[in-house]
Amino acid sequence: MSLETMRPNPTWDAASYEEAVDTLAAHSDELTYKIWGGDWCKDCRALLPDFGAALEAAEVPDERIEEFALDQDKEGPGIEEYDIEYIPTIVVERTPAGADEGEEITRFVEEEAVPPAVWLADEIEAELS
Template sequence: MKHLLALLFTIITFATMAQTTPLLGTTDAKLLTLETTCTWFNPTYESYKPDAASVAGLKKALSANATFLVFGGMWCSDTHNLLPKFFKTMDEAGVPRKNIQLYLVDEQKNSPEKLEKQYGVNNVPTFIILQNGEEKGRVVETVRQSIEADLLQLLP
């Protein structure tokens, strides 16, 4: 009986650890939509209504080869707030998910790839617009108006 209880305890411990393992580094955005991964993502994504004029402006201003580097932290309340709004805006603007690279960092703002160092990311979330490989601008940690309006202001 002791062995059975010890085995059961071990299984439960490992199952709990697997569910709470933080996402770090390059991350598929689909993982954010899983309830077991991010309980905060779907409700905000579904309820957010991006400004239609800003979305239309983004559609017009973004080149077909525009990409986004997005840095966030699973532990960060600003990421919880803005990341779902960003993805909703990008979906409505018709930006393919393959043009969005999501990097998650730990609480010290580090990831396995160290891309955050290359781009000088000190706060999260950080949304960087790249066109033809050149940075056009970034939104860092908070927004002035909304994620869609702030991103649009970065584009010519």
């Protein structure tokens, strides 16, 4: 099941987030984004449409984006395996070509001082440069 809240925000301005988009685009073939959220969740509704727009602007392939819809009890796939407690949570993994599993690079959990795309781009840049 996909998240309605990941539908890209049509009014999001990629030019205002050029550095973040460039970073996401530069690693679009090696990173996988695993997103846990709920369409019922106000934080998810506030943050994920812009993140979806950032992924779209960076031309991250659909096969590099995995969405996990949780119920109101925050139950769903991968919760225990990835130790998901708050939503939205976005786990970024580096998955080498031909590998089945990836190595976690960073994660965005619920609330940071900047939008998820900016926060994750900064973390990715720090980890992979």
